[in-house]
Amino acid sequence: MLFLLVYQPFGLSAEIESGEHSLLQILALIIFLSTVVFIVLYVSQFVLRKRFPNTKNNLKSFLKWFLIDIALIVLLSAAVEITFDNEELNSVNAILDELVFDVLITYLALVFVLLYPVLGCSMYVHLKQLKNDKQQLKTDLDVVTTHYKIASGNEELIKILDEKGECKLTIPLNNLYAIESKNQYVSIKYKRNDALIEQNIRTRFSKLLNELQDIPSIFKCHRSFAINLINVQELKCINQKPNVILDEASVLKVPVSKTYIKDVKSLLSKY
Template structure:
């Protein structure tokens, strides 16, 4: 793969606010820890010379870390919003990463010139500060902050893979269930009466609804594309308990349960929600407010 093709790869990380905060905080904290442990940029030499105490250097490192934090916040939450890019490729992310480093170095330089202007009393000193120190600091910061950026990218990528895996698993379960239902290979449903005797055996695809009628239940199903109804003496709750392991059967009303696989649409009729189970709307089942939210959620899966 050519380098140009690599830069054109899609890069959808650090788009959400939570991911941006993770990027900002990880870079700021890592810089402080790295500076305290390894003491780069001549910090160790200044400690050994005794010109500055460790407390003063700690305050300096904390100040620079704060500068890094502020600059990254402005860059991620202000500048990137002002200059959006719809492509969101790797080139776009690397460009903003290099801009972030440049802003940190530039702001640090302004602060240093403001408070240490005695040392910049000649053109040579200014050129040395602007050319040599700034360039060296820039590349050093690129190297240092690359570690937290790569670590954050890996964390976000693994988290996204986990979420995608969970979504794929959910989609696969739905597809598998759908395939099983439409293939005609599902087991037959046995409807038992109150004594446990089988009174009706039908494929799940043919079952449309179950209605409670006092001490009886009315089974609404189709046979040879003809809508039929059979009453069986048993309790509604008892029958639903016996069918709880059958996918697609869902209670939508205190007196009704439906087969979600046969629902055509959820429709408001006379200002009341109903599920339509037949193309001619001959079979309409009411949905109570108690179950309406759950029914909508279940229908989105089927």
């Protein structure tokens, strides 16, 4: 409706300037045209496209459906107009003039008038999708880079600080398995020489996670637990509650709360 009021195509500007029709009649015409477009696009988007699915989302497919939508709009408008038109079509020339010539002219006019705003909307959606794809590729690249550093043995060591800011533990990132909150302490679960070790350090759980926030693989999965996604073996339910298994022997299990389960599943697909 806004498009029709601003651009006034299909002779609307002449109708408005002539003064032959009242404002109410013009608004009724605009509402009628908008309703026809709504009905056609609803049927096209949610009925026809499901019956004739197209796997190739390219310009050719876009233009094909655009032309089909325009044809449906014109045919429905013509059918409604003929149904409620008081003039009788007695001659062949009148029928051809009303059903063929007028419909064809309206169809061509609609194609030219609507092509540029529809293409503009399509271009906007395409550019927005490209931006999202770029962000996703950047995220995936960060994950790959992290894995490469770990596999090549060139990753930086991480430092665990106590409440006074003193370094109490330094370990390679791929040796860290989990962090557990224990009141005024945190329990660091890591491996050294293939042995699982737990070391308690006096500091707040939230403070430590804030210090390690730049490491994407360290993720809080419970109010009292954080895990290193690199070392997660699997996610499974134990006693009907989700847990992550962090070692091959299934000794180290960490619960996952409902708040974080969706994010954990999404992140594990990358790791």
